[in-house]
Amino acid sequence: MPHVYVSTVIHAPIDRVWELIGDFNSLPAWHPLVADCIIEGNLPSGLIGCVRAISVKDDGGTIREQLVTLSHQERLCRYAILDGPMAVRNYLATMWLLPVTTSNHTFAQWEANFDAEPADRQEMMELVTSIFRDGFASVEKQLGRPSPA
DSSP, X not given: OOEEEEEEEESSOHHHXXXXXXXXXXXXXXXXXXXXXXXXXGOOTTSTTOEEEEEETTTOOEEEEEEEXXXXXXXXXXXXXXXXXXXXXXEEEEEEEEEETTXXXXXXEXXXXXXXXXXXXXXXXXXXXXXXXXHHHHHHHHHSOOOOO
């Protein structure tokens, strides 16, 4: 079973980072690959079991994901992919944040386990890794320290 893990330090306080990414429907506000995101059935975005339909930019299709766990206290979100264009099955991802107490920054982690055909495994691992890295880089750009001129 392929496993992807990406971590980084975001140079912003954990409360600011969670405010941006902690809503299951907030992807368009922070992920550069997401054009739109809608919670199906007009359910609350924090309701366990709700499904978000993500429209991917550049005609990347639609991915449907179901919220499995959401903890504002632990700053943790776990979701499963129900269907979409990616060649994965049994996809379960977890994103969680921890405070870096010595600097008031955020340690961000995102991981996924999934099944894929042997011919697709490496490509899917690289794709998921890039999705996670791009998302964290965008959060850092929005909330973190300014880039050097």
